[in-house]
Amino acid sequence: METTIYSTHKFDKPSIVNANKGKHQLNFLEFRLTKETALLAEGSKAIALFSSDDASSEVLKILHKQGIKFIALRSAGFNHVDLKKASELGIKVARVPAYSPYAIAEHTMALILALNRKLIKAHNRVREQNFSLNGLTGFDLNGKTVGVIGTGKIGAVLVKILHGLGCKILAHDVSEDKNLIDLYDVIYTNCTTICKQADIISLHVPLTPSTRHLIDTEHITLMKEGVMLINTSRGGLVDTKAVIEGLKSGKIGYFGIDVYEEEEGLFFEDHSDTILQDDVIARLMTFNNVLITSHQAFLTETALTNIAETTIYNIDCFENGKVSGNEVS
Numbered sequence: 001m002e003t004t005i006y007s008t009h010k011f012d013k014p015s016i017v018n019a020n021k022g023k024h025q026l027n028f029l030e031f032r033l034t035k036e037t038a039l040l041a042e043g044s045k046a047i048a049l050f051s052s053d054d055a056s057s058e059v060l061k062i063l064h065k066q067g068i069k070f071i072a073l074r075s076a077g078f079n080h081v082d083l084k085k086a087s088e089l090g091i092k093v094a095r096v097p098a099y100s101p102y103a104i105a106e107h108t109m110a111l112i113l114a115l116n117r118k119l120i121k122a123h124n125r126v127r128e129q130n131f132s133l134n135g136l137t138g139f140d141l142n143g144k145t146v147g148v149i150g151t152g153k154i155g156a157v158l159v160k161i162l163h164g165l166g167c168k169i170l171a172h173d174v175s176e177d178k179n180l181i182d183l184y185d186v187i188y189t190n191c192t193t194i195c196k197q198a199d200i201i202s203l204h205v206p207l208t209p210s211t212r213h214l215i216d217t218e219h220i221t222l223m224k225e226g227v228m229l230i231n232t233s234r235g236g237l238v239d240t241k242a243v244i245e246g247l248k249s250g251k252i253g254y255f256g257i258d259v260y261e262e263e264e265g266l267f268f269e270d271h272s273d274t275i276l277q278d279d280v281i282a283r284l285m286t287f288n289n290v291l292i293t294s295h296q297a298f299l300t301e302t303a304l305t306n307i308a309e310t311t312i313y314n315i316d317c318f319e320n321g322k323v324s325g326n327e328v329s
């Protein structure tokens with residue numbers, strides 16, 4: 001089946017080509033899907049999207065006019081697709097529900113460790129032959145209280161890692177995972193208690209209307225002085241301007257993010273030759289206790305292989321009228 005692959009990057013094209021094994025006619029585009037680039041899918045029956053693509057109502061209408069019947073998401077999250085509009089237009093959508101929760105949980109851990117032990121500052125110092133240790137003091141993770149908000153696939157792996165490090169784990173989720181209580185002594189509670197008691201808070205819920213700006217001024221006010229806040233889930237979970245105020249006052253002692261509210265059109269691209277227009281991320285970048293990666297938590301070989309294989313499987317199933325089990329509606 002002819003399929004247009006939007007937002008192809010050097011890092012993911014080889015895995016998609018390998019998984020396809022020449023079955024489908026793939027048209028690789030480096031552009032993001034937007035209302036301006038939607039016309040480029042002409043001739044295809046399906047498109048494959050990355051998390052940075054825009055499948056909003058307006059864009060879906062253009063795709064529909066060109067005969068697009070199926071969207072294969074190369075991501076677990078689907079907040080970038082207007083599912084209601086897709087359903088109205090008869091466009092089916094499938095995702096990759098799990099490709100490697102380890103990849104994201106391990107990157108979360110990397111952010112926690114790098115911030116705590118000030119690895120970036122230490123590395124930069126050593127490169128300048130400054131071997132002083134002043135200002136590099138961290139804290140033992142052993143015995144610290146970590147609040148994990150969202151204990152689905154990724155949150156559960158993080159819980160296991162944190163338990164191994166000797167952390168006390170508080171969790172919040174709409175549905176409790178009994179295994180985590182039995183195996184890792186997790187205590188389920190509400191967000192308010194987590195904010196009041198946790199030394200580190202890590203977010204692993206999807207972005208929905210009910211989780212948007214879950215971390216806002218009110219919740220930040222409740223947090224412990226010098227708390228570490230980590231977000232590898234979706235930028236919109238955090239009110240970034242409120243976090244900047246928290247960083248300025250010292251309430252937030254560390255902020256590690258792999259996702260950013262306004263990352264669309266910014267992350268995944270090289271903007272080094274242009275002038276940064278986003279004053280909010282520009283302010284974040286001035287804090288030496290802030291660590292930002294540009295949505296790379298998923299980026300492991302295992303994850304890329306799994307994403308590509310499930311994407312091609314979803315396209316196979318759609319073409320053959322079969323249910324993949326990965327449909328989202």
Ligand code: NAD
Pocket residue numbers: 076077097098101104149150151152153154155172173174175204205206207208210211232233234258259295296297298299
């Ligand atoms: P999952 O569906 O397995 O887990 C999500 C958990 O959140 C579930 O247990 C669910 O019950 C809980 N939840 C949903 N709404 C809630 C609410 N309002 N309050 C409390 N709990 C709620 O998902 P996952 O695979 O663990 O992924 C979590 C998120 O990580 C995804 O939604 C995605 O946004 C993000 N993600 C980021 C990257 C990256 O590269 N940075 C990669 C993959 C996923």
